[in-house]
Amino acid sequence: MLKRIRQVVxxxxxxxxxxxxxxxxxxxxxxxxxxxxxxFLPAVLALNVGVVVALVVxxxxxxxxxxxxxCPLGIMQDGFGFLGKKSRKNRYSYSxxxxxxxxxxxxxxxxTLVAGVSLIPALLAPYSAYGRIAQxxxxxxxxxxxxxxxxxxxxxxxxxxxxxxxxxxxALTFGVAAATLVILAVLAWRNGRTYxxxxxxxxxxxxxxxxxxxxxxxxxxxxxxxCGLCARNCKGACIDSREHRIDYxxxxxxxxxxxxxxxxxxSYGLRRAKAEASAAPGPQAAADSGRRMFMGVAAxxxxxxxxxxxxxTVDGGLAAIEDKKVPARKRRIVPAGAQGHRHLAQxxxxxxxxxxxxxxxxLRPSTGADSLMxxxxxxxxxxxxxxxxxxxEVCPTxxxxxxxxxxxxxxxxxxxxxxxxxxxxxxxxxxCGNCARHCPxxxxxxxAYGPEGNEDGPKVPAVNTERCIGCGACENLCxxxxxxxxxxxxxxxxxxx
Amino acid sequence: xxxKKNIDRREFLKRLGIGAGVAGLALSGCKGASDTIxxxxxxxxxxxxxxxxxxxxxxxxxxDVSILGYGCMRWPMTTNESGEEVIDQEMVNRLVDTALxxxxxxxxxxxxxxxxxxxxATGIALARHPRNSYFIATKxxxxxxxxxxxxxxxxxxxxxxxxxxxxxxxxxxxxAIGVGNGxxxxxxxxxxxxxxDFLVAEREAGxxxxxxxxYHGDIDVFDRALAEHDKYKxxxxxxxxxxxxxxxxxxxxxxxxxxxYLYRELEKRGIPAVIMEPLLGGRLANVPDHxxxxxxxxxxxxxxxxWAFRYAGSMPGVLxxxxxxTYMEHLEDNLRTYCPLVPxxxxxxxxxxxTAGLMAQYPTISCNYCNxxxxxxxxxxxxxxxxxxxxxxxxxxxxxxSQSENYAEARRAFLIGYDRSVPKLRQASHCTGCGQCxxxxxxxxxxxxxxxxxxxxxxGLKRNA
Numbered sequence: 001m002l003k004r005i006r007q008v009v010x011x012x013x014x015x016x017x018x019x020x021x022x023x024x025x026x027x028x029x030x031x032x033x034x035x036x037x038x039x040f041l042p043a044v045l046a047l048n049v050g051v052v053v054a055l056v057v058x059x060x061x062x063x064x065x066x067x068x069x070x071c072p073l074g075i076m077q078d079g080f081g082f083l084g085k086k087s088r089k090n091r092y093s094y095s096x097x098x099x100x101x102x103x104x105x106x107x108x109x110x111x112t113l114v115a116g117v118s119l120i121p122a123l124l125a126p127y128s129a130y131g132r133i134a135q136x137x138x139x140x141x142x143x144x145x146x147x148x149x150x151x152x153x154x155x156x157x158x159x160x161x162x163x164x165x166x167x168x169x170x171a172l173t174f175g176v177a178a179a180t181l182v183i184l185a186v187l188a189w190r191n192g193r194t195y196x197x198x199x200x201x202x203x204x205x206x207x208x209x210x211x212x213x214x215x216x217x218x219x220x221x222x223x224x225x226x227c228g229l230c231a232r233n234c235k236g237a238c239i240d241s242r243e244h245r246i247d248y249x250x251x252x253x254x255x256x257x258x259x260x261x262x263x264x265x266x267s268y269g270l271r272r273a274k275a276e277a278s279a280a281p282g283p284q285a286a287a288d289s290g291r292r293m294f295m296g297v298a299a300x301x302x303x304x305x306x307x308x309x310x311x312x313t314v315d316g317g318l319a320a321i322e323d324k325k326v327p328a329r330k331r332r333i334v335p336a337g338a339q340g341h342r343h344l345a346q347x348x349x350x351x352x353x354x355x356x357x358x359x360x361x362x363l364r365p366s367t368g369a370d371s372l373m374x375x376x377x378x379x380x381x382x383x384x385x386x387x388x389x390x391x392x393e394v395c396p397t398x399x400x401x402x403x404x405x406x407x408x409x410x411x412x413x414x415x416x417x418x419x420x421x422x423x424x425x426x427x428x429x430x431x432c433g434n435c436a437r438h439c440p441x442x443x444x445x446x447x448a449y450g451p452e453g454n455e456d457g458p459k460v461p462a463v464n465t466e467r468c469i470g471c472g473a474c475e476n477l478c479x480x481x482x483x484x485x486x487x488x489x490x491x492x493x494x495x496x497x
Numbered sequence: 498x499x500x501k502k503n504i505d506r507r508e509f510l511k512r513l514g515i516g517a518g519v520a521g522l523a524l525s526g527c528k529g530a531s532d533t534i535x536x537x538x539x540x541x542x543x544x545x546x547x548x549x550x551x552x553x554x555x556x557x558x559x560x561d562v563s564i565l566g567y568g569c570m571r572w573p574m575t576t577n578e579s580g581e582e583v584i585d586q587e588m589v590n591r592l593v594d595t596a597l598x599x600x601x602x603x604x605x606x607x608x609x610x611x612x613x614x615x616x617x618a619t620g621i622a623l624a625r626h627p628r629n630s631y632f633i634a635t636k637x638x639x640x641x642x643x644x645x646x647x648x649x650x651x652x653x654x655x656x657x658x659x660x661x662x663x664x665x666x667x668x669x670x671x672x673a674i675g676v677g678n679g680x681x682x683x684x685x686x687x688x689x690x691x692x693x694d695f696l697v698a699e700r701e702a703g704x705x706x707x708x709x710x711x712y713h714g715d716i717d718v719f720d721r722a723l724a725e726h727d728k729y730k731x732x733x734x735x736x737x738x739x740x741x742x743x744x745x746x747x748x749x750x751x752x753x754x755x756x757x758y759l760y761r762e763l764e765k766r767g768i769p770a771v772i773m774e775p776l777l778g779g780r781l782a783n784v785p786d787h788x789x790x791x792x793x794x795x796x797x798x799x800x801x802x803x804w805a806f807r808y809a810g811s812m813p814g815v816l817x818x819x820x821x822x823t824y825m826e827h828l829e830d831n832l833r834t835y836c837p838l839v840p841x842x843x844x845x846x847x848x849x850x851x852t853a854g855l856m857a858q859y860p861t862i863s864c865n866y867c868n869x870x871x872x873x874x875x876x877x878x879x880x881x882x883x884x885x886x887x888x889x890x891x892x893x894x895x896x897x898x899s900q901s902e903n904y905a906e907a908r909r910a911f912l913i914g915y916d917r918s919v920p921k922l923r924q925a926s927h928c929t930g931c932g933q934c935x936x937x938x939x940x941x942x943x944x945x946x947x948x949x950x951x952x953x954x955x956x957g958l959k960r961n962a
Contacts, residue, residue: 154917162913317582317612317868321876321922382921387960428874430931437949438926438956479875479929 002255002268006068014075020394021134021356022142024164029357029394036353036396039127040066040202045347046398056209063213063253064206067196073126074196074203074252076133077188081235084189090232092192094240097247102197102204109201116342119372122350126200127396129180131351132373136177139356140166165381169355170365173373192235197250207249216271217257219244223265230257230266324380325482332366333377333470333490335384336411337392337400340493341371347399348374354391354400360384362472363391375400377413379472379488384413386440386471409440412497414470414490416443416463422478422485425449425458435461435474435486443467444474444486461486466497545829550600551838553816556769557732558706562632562817564810565835566603566771567596569619570610570867571821584611584618592828593622599832602631603817605771606661607672608653609638609869616660624662633661634668634771636711637696639686640677640937647690654696658704665703668771669696670735671710674722676869677936679715683722697729707732711773713939716754719762726766733816734763735771737939739781740808740849742774745857752941753863760812769816775809776802776820778865785859785891788852795848802827803834808849811840860895861887862947863940870934870944878923879934879944885918886951895954899961908958915955925952 016035019028036042043051055066067074085091105124112120122128143164150161168174187194196203210216219230221244231241234257238250258266331341335354338344350373355363361381365373375391377384389408392400403411416435425432426449436444443466446459461474463486470488478484552561573592575585593604606619616635623631635657639650657666671693674683687693699705709731712719722731737746738756746753763770776782782802784792792801809818818835822828841849864883873879889895889911896907915924925948934944 159910159913162916317872318878318923319872319874319876385959424929424931428931430929430933432929432931434927434929437930477926479927 003259006065006253006255009069010075010078013069014072017072017130018134018138020353021131022139024139024143024146024357024359026357026359026390029390033394036127036351036394038070039396040071040206041121041125041127041349042351042396042398045349046396048398055206059206059209060212061214063210063216063248063251064203065253066206067193067203067252068254071126071130071196071202072134073130073184073200074193076130077184077193077195078235078254080185080188081192084192085233087189090229091190092232092234092237094231094234095237097238097250098198102199102207105199106201106204116346118345118348118350118370118374122348122373123176124199124201125349125351126196126202128349128351129177129184131353131356132173132177133181135169135352135356136174137181165361167361167381169352169363170367170373172367173350173352173365176373192237193250193252194237196252197236197238203252210251210253211248213248214270215268216248217246217251217253217255217266217268218271219246220265220267223263224261225263225265227262229260229262233257233260322481324476324484326378326380327475327483327487329487329490331414331490331492332368332371333414333472333488334494335363335375335377335391335400336408336413336469336494337389337395337403338375338413338494339401340491342492344374344399345371347397349397349399350374351396353394353396357390357394359388359390377472377490379476379484381476383472383476384470409469410497412469412491412495414488415465415468416470416474416486417489418461418463419480419483419485419487420460422480422483423460424479424485425460427480429458431459432479433459433461434477434479438473438477439468440471440473441467441469443469469497545599545832546836547599549836550832551810551835552600553769555707555733555816556767560632561602563600563602563835564815564817564838565596565601565806565831566605566634566817566819567593567601568773568819568821569604569606569615571823572611572615572618573823574611582612584614586618586621589618590622590625592822592825593619593626595825595828596822596832597626597630599836601832603634603668603819604631605634605668605819607636607638608657608660609636609640609672616657620661620663628663632667633663634670635661635666636670636672637687637692638672639692640672642685645685645690647692647695650686650690650692651695654699666705668707668709668733669699669705670708671696673713673869673939674710675712675714675716675718676939677714680718680721683718693729709733709735709768709771711735711771712759713737714752714941716758719754719759723762723766723768726768731768733769733771735773735819736760736763737774738770738772738809738812738815739775739777739805741777741781741853741856743853744850745853748857749863750941760814764814770812770814771816772809772812772818774865775818776805777863778821778867780861780863780865780887781805783888783891784856786893788856791852791855795845799834800830802830804849806831806834807838807841808846810835810838811846859890861890862942864942865940867939869937869939873928873934875927875929875931876923877925877928877948878919879948881919881923882925882948882951883942885915889914908961912955912958925949925955928952 013035016032020032020036037048038051040055043055058065109121109124143166146161147163150163153159153161184195197207224244226241228241231239235254236250236252238247239257255268258268334341334344350365352365354375355365360383362377362379362384363375364378366376386409387405389403389405392403420426424430433446436446443464444461447462448455449458449460470491472488474486475484475488478486551564553564555562573585573588574582577583604619604623606615608616623633637650637654639645639653644650644653658664671687696705696708700708710722712734736756736759738760742756744755744757746755760770784801789801792804806818806820809815820827820831822831862883864880864887866880866884868880870879893903894907894910896904928945928948930945930949932945938944
């Protein structure tokens with residue numbers, strides 16, 4: 001019974017968290033956005049005292065229930081473990097705890113977190129690891145399925161579904177996600193919760209607490225015949241059936257043992273006996289760059305006729321459009337609400353939720369050494385639209401603080417720079433002004449180019465950097481390709497203008 | 498007369514049909530019964546007679562021209578093995594065969610149509626039939642300044658013979674005089690280089706049977722060309738005529754001239770008119786819902802488009818009415834209208850003029866999707882954007898303001914439909930306003946102005962969720 005409840009809650013919970021990553025329409029965010037915010041590490045980083053206290057209390061009462069029904073990475077591993085058990089029954093066994101490893105990892109984790117070396121915490125944190133997997137694999141799958149539906153809807157003149165762009169946000173992050181997935185899948189298939197009881201810093205902290213939990217599975221030695229069935233079905237490898245002992249620091253409160261015992265010797269109840277801790281081995285590794293697997297279906301410009309327009313005839317089909325390239329920015333652009341590079345680096349665990357929900361194709365994981373996998377903005381596919389604050393709404397760690405639409409309109413995340421050599425007003429000798437027309441801050445005016453008195457001559461954009469907020473509308477909509485004639489240079493610290 | 502008889506028979510059978518239903522198969526075996534059954538199972542979509550096409554006489558040559566002319570600007574396209582967009586020749590052949598079989602004998606093409614592929618495809622399809630069973634019309638489409646020299650223009654003219662596999666052109670037109678820089682372009686294209694004189698000589702030599710021009714845009718050029726009728730002896734003139742433009746062309750765009758004026762000027766001089774844009778690129782077929790209802794109420798079994806074709810065909814000074822029929826369904830529907838033509842009554846004409854008044858109130862953009870503005874050097878898909886906008890206007894998906902009743906639905910339909918119809922990079926937000934497109938528009942649309950207006954509307958929709 002307890003097991004069944006655990007399973008149902010776990011499935012619902014992982015589905016809701018996953019929806020956050022895959023639902024590009026933003027509907028899930030409004031409904032289940034809190035699912036990301038009750039994750040342990042994000043709550044700690046966001047200084048979300050209420051959630052942290054609640055999770056601590058939960059663990060002190062029920063044991064590591066968090067690990068079995070809230071943590072999406074844990075639930076995912078149970079999924080692989082379930083498949084593993086299908087292929088061979090009673091496959092687990094008791095192992096001694098690897099406490100030295102566990103606490104060493106925890107110490108390194110905390111130390112790097114405090115020191116602001118964000119990469120190691122990002123790699124180890126369970127929710128973030130799951131987020132990268134969901135964003136890298138499930139979101140494209142969901143998007144692809146959606147696009148099938150959209151095609152169907154289009155054929156039936158329905159507006160129920162619409163197409164979404166599928167594109168690779170970052171090869172490195174994709175590779176890390178793939179490696180994490182493979183390693184965890186193998187470990188979970190063979191040995192259950194190895195990762196959670198050896199590496200996971202959240203597991204270690206909660207394991208420490210759960211040793212003192214009020215409720216726990218206990219073995220009634222008077223009924224136990226030491227058959228060992230419980231131990232062979234314990235994904236935490238924490239039941240020493242010969243000694244009738246359970247290592248509560250590793251028990252993830254899955255309740256599998258209770259149902260397995262033919263003698264009814266195990267029950268979930270108030271603490272009676274004492275137990276000790278132990279653990280098993282299991283590496284967790286980062287991996288290097290993965291191969292591009294998902295072709296950006298994206299803005300597919302129908303086998304465009306390669307006619308360039310120099311000969312302006314009539315009825316000439318479509319001119320080819322070159323893809324935009326990322327300009328060499330001196331400083332990266334981070335989203336409004338992130339306050340600046342340092343705040344983002346100290347709080348972000350690289351879960352990719354903001355990247356997954358960005359509806360404008362702006363955010364992607366950074367490849368910079370000091371900000372690896374953390375969100376960074378670029379404007380080749382779209383720009384940071386004035387009505388959107390989704391990344392700030394979803395961020396569970398407070399790395400991107402919530403901002404309103406109004407606040408965002410006055411947060412300067414960077415400033416636009418005009419690149420004379422690319423501007424079509426000068427290269428093609430035509431009128432333009434598309435940047436000025438689309439600047440939501442009114443920071444661009446078209447001014448006469450050349451010596452004074454040349455008022456009738458070509459007009460080029462002049463950027464008032466004091467009013468510019470760095471949204472990238474100008475860069476994205478600039479007709480110059482592949483490099484725009486106006487681009488945004490990021491600011492290390494955001495300011496209010 | 499055959500037309501009259503036909504109607505009577507149809508009317509007679511219709512009445513008879515009511516009885517026939519009761520009388521069961523009493524009439525089986527005779528032709529009338531199969532007609533009736535056709536009518537009962539297919540409504541207005543029965544078999545099309547092959548011998549009932551209405552013809553008009555060319556007053557000078559005396560030749561009979563079918564009232565339905567085939568416009569070859571909108572041939573069906575397909576993608577070949579190497580992914581290029583090409584004309585679907587197999588389909589073109591079938592369309593041409595069907596048209597000829599039903600009496601269509603006028604085919605109008607141009608070196609510029611279908612990105613320059615139309616003449617060859619038309620030639621291939623027509624060459625499979627006897628040369629005396631059809632008339633070929635083509636144009637001197639020297640729009641690009643590099644083709645303004647006499648040599649380049651003559652080469653374009655000679656090339657048409659090759660593409661169309663013929664030794665004479667039945668109807669040759671100066672293409673769209675009045676567009677671009679109006680008079681200046683007209684002179685540069687046809688007068689200064691002596692090309693018009695050359696064409697007149699070609700007519701005398703018999704390689705051109707009829708010489709004329711098509712007109713859009715600057716009315717001064719039209720007036721001048723007609724003023725010089727005595728000199729050039731225009732055999733025909735191609736004008737835009739339909740029930741909306743008859744009296745509303747200048748209302749919708751002050752730069753344009755009402756069809757009534759153009760038609761009357763030709764009528765005065767006894768010059769036969771070839772009609773283009775009788776359907777405004779389909780805009781008179783795809784009309785706002787309540788206009789469609791109004792037309793259907795009058796003729797429930799006839800298509801909305803049929804009104805426009807009857808309107809153009811009913812003018813006595815019209816030689817032929819061109820229709821760019823992409824699909825077999827278009828062709829069949831038009832054949833139904835013209836085999837034979839039932840001219841509009843005065844009352845029906847009045848009804849259409851009233852309808853035009855109602856339609857003029859809709860803020861649609863008068864784009865007929867001719868693609869003359871393309872390619873946009875910056876990759877904008879101008880006709881697709883304007884098409885989407887017009888479609889939304891007609892369907893009521895252009896909301897007045899965020900307070901209006903159907904705002905949420907209209908917003909969703911407009912934005913999703915926009916992304917479906919036009920790839921993001923080809924949308925109006927990328928219009929630079931360089932204005933290279935506008936001079937090419939036969940309808941004198943201020944294209945950048947309209948695109949930027951649509952873009953502002955889209956921006957408003959996006960911001961006002």
